[in-house]
Amino acid sequence: MCGIFGFSYFNQENSNDLSKVENDINLFTKLNKIRGSDTFGLSISSKKENFIYKINTDPTTAIKRKDYKSFLETSLNDIKHKNEKNVSVIGQTRLVTNGTKFLYANNQPIITKYITGVHNGIIVNSKKEETTKTVNLEGYNIKSDSLEFFENLDSIKANSKNFFENYLEYLKKVIGNYSIAFKLLDSSKIIISSNCGSLYYFFDEEKKIFLFSSEKNFLVKFLENSKILKIFKVNKKNSIEKVLNQSIIFDEKERSIKKLSHHKNTLNNLSNISLQNHDFKIIDNFSENEKKLKNLKKCNKCILPETYPFIRFDEKGICNFCNAYEKQEFKGDAELLKVLDKHRSKDGQPDCLVGLSGGRDSSYGLHLLKTKYKMNPIAYTYDWGLTTDISRINQSRICGKLGIEHIIRSANISKKRAYIRKNIMAWLKKPHLGMVPIVQAGDKGFIDYGRILSKELKINCVVHFIGHQLEQREFFLGFAGIDQKLKNNQRMHSYDVLNKIKMFIFYSSQFLLNPNYINSALFDNFNGFLASFVRKENFLHFFNYIKWDEEEIKSVLKNEYDWESDISYGKNQWRMGDGQTAFNNYIYYTVAGFSEYDNFRSNQIREGLITRDQGARLAQEDNKFKYDTLKNFSEIVGFNLEEVLSRIQCIPKLY
Numbered sequence: 137m138c139g140i141f142g143f144s145y146f147n148q149e150n151s152n153d154l155s156k157v158e159n160d161i162n163l164f165t166k167l168n169k170i171r172g173s174d175t176f177g178l179s180i181s182s183k184k185e186n187f188i189y190k191i192n193t194d195p196t197t198a199i200k201r202k203d204y205k206s207f208l209e210t211s212l213n214d215i216k217h218k219n220e221k222n223v224s225v226i227g228q229t230r231l232v233t234n235g236t237k238f239l240y241a242n243n244q245p246i247i248t249k250y251i252t253g254v255h256n257g258i259i260v261n262s263k264k265e266e267t268t269k270t271v272n273l274e275g276y277n278i279k280s281d282s283l284e285f286f287e288n289l290d291s292i293k294a295n296s297k298n299f300f301e302n303y304l305e306y307l308k309k310v311i312g313n314y315s316i317a318f319k320l321l322d323s324s325k326i327i328i329s330s331n332c333g334s335l336y337y338f339f340d341e342e343k344k345i346f347l348f349s350s351e352k353n354f355l356v357k358f359l360e361n362s363k364i365l366k367i368f369k370v371n372k373k374n375s376i377e378k379v380l381n382q383s384i385i386f387d388e389k390e391r392s393i394k395k396l397s398h399h400k401n402t403l404n405n406l407s408n409i410s411l412q413n414h415d416f417k418i419i420d421n422f423s424e425n426e427k428k429l430k431n432l433k434k435c436n437k438c439i440l441p442e443t444y445p446f447i448r449f450d451e452k453g454i455c456n457f458c459n460a461y462e463k464q465e466f467k468g469d470a471e472l473l474k475v476l477d478k479h480r481s482k483d484g485q486p487d488c489l490v491g492l493s494g495g496r497d498s499s500y501g502l503h504l505l506k507t508k509y510k511m512n513p514i515a516y517t518y519d520w521g522l523t524t525d526i527s528r529i530n531q532s533r534i535c536g537k538l539g540i541e542h543i544i545r546s547a548n549i550s551k552k553r554a555y556i557r558k559n560i561m562a563w564l565k566k567p568h569l570g571m572v573p574i575v576q577a578g579d580k581g582f583i584d585y586g587r588i589l590s591k592e593l594k595i596n597c598v599v600h601f602i603g604h605q606l607e608q609r610e611f612f613l614g615f616a617g618i619d620q621k622l623k624n625n626q627r628m629h630s631y632d633v634l635n636k637i638k639m640f641i642f643y644s645s646q647f648l649l650n651p652n653y654i655n656s657a658l659f660d661n662f663n664g665f666l667a668s669f670v671r672k673e674n675f676l677h678f679f680n681y682i683k684w685d686e687e688e689i690k691s692v693l694k695n696e697y698d699w700e701s702d703i704s705y706g707k708n709q710w711r712m713g714d715g716q717t718a719f720n721n722y723i724y725y726t727v728a729g730f731s732e733y734d735n736f737r738s739n740q741i742r743e744g745l746i747t748r749d750q751g752a753r754l755a756q757e758d759n760k761f762k763y764d765t766l767k768n769f770s771e772i773v774g775f776n777l778e779e780v781l782s783r784i785q786c787i788p789k790l791y
Contacts, residue, residue: 253318
């Protein structure tokens with residue numbers, strides 16, 4: 137179960153000394169950690185302000201972070217400078233029992249309109265069995281019993297004249313165990329309640345000090361080691377009392393407590409408990425982070441932010457990528473026909489080999505090759521362990537209707553997935569955005585099998601449905617410190633020689649700095665580098681020739697083949713056949729404030745396909761958290777999603 141703790145004191149000289157307060161919070165945190173170490177959260181409040189810090193990491197790691205220390209300094213100095221008399225702290229070390237910890241609202245202290253508080257226990261008569269639908273139509277249970285509990289209290293606060301009377305009535309209906317502590321934000325009251333006894337408090341009536349925690353021993357040790365209590369010279373002989381089937385109301389203004397039994401008639405005791413309403417505001421690290429993300433400086437023409445590698449803005453606020461951009465020069469239908477005419481068979485024998493992922497571009501390209509250009513293709517797919525089920529279904533539909541032979545080449549799936557897992561675990565040891573592409577290093581066999589099958593089948597024309605400039609992603613190499621100018625989505629083996637040398641040096645240095653990369657995936661990773669940047673290929677890149685019309689593509693695929701979109705990817709179906717896409721983009725968006733989608737939409741804006749406002753709106757939709765897709769990826773590869781996403785969230789941000 138979780139550990140909850142808190143204290144409230146009447147401010148006096150030296151009692152708000154940052155080092156002393158930090159010592160006491162850290163002391164309580166370390167004592168409570170043994171009850172839960174999945175997440176850590178803290179609320180520091182005064183009369184008119186409430187500062188919240190929550191993070192998905194081990195509590196003892198959290199209290200060493202720079203952003204946590206900055207949070208303490210900001211909140212306590214704010215209270216000090218405003219000469220606030222009361223300082224209260226409520227904290228929790230959470231053991232996750234239900235409700236994903238990646239919904240910020242689930243993590244504690246929970247914040248509602250009128251309440252901030254913590255809960256330890258499991259409430260079994262909540263509505264958590266109800267499925268929540270996300271914007272991407274993913275269905276999963278995300279709300280915790282604790283969040284629902286506090287939302288109910290918030291409703292009681294908003295809709296009742298006597299909060300405490302209705303609060304006690306509500307507790308009688310709760311099935312399960314609870315130990316809770318919360319503050320009514322628009323009053324001076326802190327309430328702690330328990331129906332199981334996993335909550336203790338200490339109150340010094342003379343010094344007006346109020347403490348509480350999940351276990352008696354925690355309070356004993358806190359009393360012995362607290363630096364603040366030494367200032368107050370608290371009488372440690374005062375008894376520590378257990379909270380069982382009762383609520384303790386501590387009034388910060390009056391510095392007094394009132395005890396309410398959950399079983400006895402307490403209406404008379406409730407009548408004189410008033411709530412002095414006043415204005416208040418909540419400042420939490422999630423909102424502050426979102427504010428920073430929202431306020432990132434972005435190009436006035438596209439939507440790339442200031443965190444994009446090698447970006448610069450001119451006096452008009454337009455980035456260097458827009459200023460240097462040249463719209464794609466398509467070779468045209470006539471040139472494409474010239475190439476295809478050289479290979480088209482006269483007797484219907486296979487005359488071209490095409491790579492088919494089952495995604496939008498390759499499915500539409502195969503349709504055109506067969507129906508418009510009258511080629512006789514053989515399709516091939518390389519399954520390296522992350523080909524999605526919907527992609528396979530789409531491959532089947534296209535090939536079945538067009539009567540196209542489909543060759544599957546499968547890697548050693550279990551081994552490939554083990555390589556992906558090892559690469560991810562190695563990356564997390566020393567995360568660097570320039571090394572994120574190593575997650576998909578194993579998919580480069582798709583290129584190699586184009587060469588191999590071409591020789592085996594004696595087919596000289598190999599077609600890949602790539603080549604459109606929309607796919608350019610300069611930041612992949614940019615985060616590796618390499619400024620590679622891209623045009624017409626040029627082939628990777630044609631990059632500048634000097635830049636390829638720089639790439640090799642960068643990757644080699646990362647392997648030396650992080651020996652965890654030196655594992656059984658090493659050869660596979662190196663082979664992926666060779667396949668991408670060293671071995672030449674002369675495949676026909678289809679979208680170097682013809683314009684890319686998204687609406688036409690969607691219409692043809694849906695109406696003629698009943699092609700399926702992967703709704704878990706959202707509205708943007710680019711790269712929907714790649715199982716790792718959502719994971720990589722989660723990293724980029726979390727750490728750098730943008731993803732591949734921002735890059736894709738920016739290229740669409742430059743090509744004149746959409747407006748900047750459309751691009752910003754679509755990218756916002758693209759970047760929404762895709763829990764189901766990430767969960768599926770983690771289960772296929774074999775890692776703990778909660779643990780990995782927690783570690784990613786804790787990586788220092790670029791903004």
